[in-house]
Amino acid sequence: MTGKTSIPPPRQTRRARRSPSLSGPGNAAAARGGHQEGETPFNPACGGCGSLVIEAFDDGVVFVRMDNRIMAYEMRGTSVELAGPKTRIADVRNGVVLYDGEPPSKEPRVGDRTYRFVRGAIDSQLTHDGEHVPARSSTLAPTFDAAPLQLSVTEQDGATHWTIDTDGSIPVASSGGPGAQFDDCDAVTGACERIGELEMTGGDPMFLGNDM
Structure with missing residues (x-):
């Protein structure tokens, strides 16, 4: 896009519900690359990690695509193999996993968190409350x-x-x-x-x- 814009600065007051994705002291530490005392830092076993791609992050759980699988890692150390190479994670918000391809694992738990899997296009997104999908x-x-x-x-x-x-x-x-x-x-x-x-x-x- 080129040309001059007349769009004013973004407003700071909106009432849309937010995801708790980065709230809490533990998640703040994770966002800084650290961890709380007594917790296990995020350290995926992926060798050189040359193929590692972070697909999403939600409420202290990071969803990682590497080699031939997708893993979900809780920042406190719990990990679950969520899907194989024919699944892609489009977005994760507020306990909802938006995916494309083959369905993820039938056990939608990571630690004490339960997730709901919803099929969608890979370029789709979730609203912050996880309740709707904006898609073209x-x-x-x-x-x-x-x-x-x-x-x-x-x-x-x-x-x-x-x-x-x-x-x-x-x-x-x-x-x-x-x-x-x-x-x-x-x-x-x-x-x-x-x-x-x-x-x-x-x-x-x-x-x-x-x-x-």
């Missing part, structure tokens, strides 16, 4: 037996790209007219608010780090 649509599919979440800005309004913001809200980019319009949508109610417009010289109004 303003109609977010639920991860459990509930109604979809409908954003107020839809494809009929020109919506073309979606992502999850760090505060849990759902930014939506819409094309049409001289520029691209950007809205910020609540992940609980689906209500959207216009935040600005970007002058375009060509291409799609995509979000950095996400082609959804």
